Amino acid sequence: MFDLTWYGVKGGTSVFEVSNAVYDNKSVLKISSTVKSNSFISMFYPIKDVVETYVDMKNLQPYRYRSRQQEGSYRSDKEIIFDREKNLATFINHKSGGKRQVSEIKDGVHDPLSVVYFLRTIPLEAGQSVNIEVHDGKKSWTLVVLGLAKEKVEVPAGTFDTIKVKTLIKYEGLSVNKGDVIIWFTDDEVKMPVKMESKIKVGTITALLSEKHGTIEKQL
Numbered sequence: 001m002f003d004l005t006w007y008g009v010k011g012g013t014s015v016f017e018v019s020n021a022v023y024d025n026k027s028v029l030k031i032s033s034t035v036k037s038n039s040f041i042s043m044f045y046p047i048k049d050v051v052e053t054y055v056d057m058k059n060l061q062p063y064r065y066r067s068r069q070q071e072g073s074y075r076s077d078k079e080i081i082f083d084r085e086k087n088l089a090t091f092i093n094h095k096s097g098g099k100r101q102v103s104e105i106k107d108g109v110h111d112p113l114s115v116v117y118f119l120r121t122i123p124l125e126a127g128q129s130v131n132i133e134v135h136d137g138k139k140s141w142t143l144v145v146l147g148l149a150k151e152k153v154e155v156p157a158g159t160f161d162t163i164k165v166k167t168l169i170k171y172e173g174l175s176v177n178k179g180d181v182i183i184w185f186t187d188d189e190v191k192m193p194v195k196m197e198s199k200i201k202v203g204t205i206t207a208l209l210s211e212k213h214g215t216i217e218k219q220l
Contacts, residue, residue, distance in 0.1 A: 051066070112134060151184065155208040
């Protein structure tokens with residue numbers, strides 16, 4: 001469980017869970033993220049986002065991704081079906097009558113949610129970097145992960161030795177200013193995230209681990 005604040009104000013709840021599942025007669029992992037604003041924030045900007053992905057148990061590459069978003073007046077419901085044998089991704093826009101778009105993808109490509117879990121498997125050290133290909137349905141882009149430093153971090157759940165990493169988005173060879181994300185993972189085999197900072201249009205959102213749990217939960 002995490003405490004997540006913006007200018008010191010709590011805004012709602014977000015839960016990140018991993019469980020065993022079956023997809024297309026395969027044993028897979030289901031990763032889900034649910035974000036919901038609290039009653040105060042909902043008065044002027046209600047948020048309810050539900051995102052899930054079904055990934056291979058060994059390499060964590062996704063087979064199916066779906067994102068349903070309600071943020072203020074904005075609504076989105078999109079799905080991506082990955083054909084790993086043909087290296088194709090079918091994007092389905094459920095808000096546009098199920099309109100489909102098929103794109104070629106590279107081997108090993110991830111979706112916007114599976115890449116978060118995959119990051120934990122990378123043995124990244126300070127001064128090293130790794131590139132991960134991500135496909136969001138309409139385009140593919142490169143996520144550059146930089147190892148910054150080893151730091152001892154104190155959060156409500158305790159004090160941890162961590163590796164601090166920074167993620168950058170690159171598309172068509174140029175850096176895209178979508179806000180850097182900095183994550184502190186425990187410097188061990190588990191690589192549990194204990195702190196996160198994400199820049200947005202106004203300010204920075206900070207998440208601090210407040211309680212260890214079997215699932216990854218973020219308290220906004």
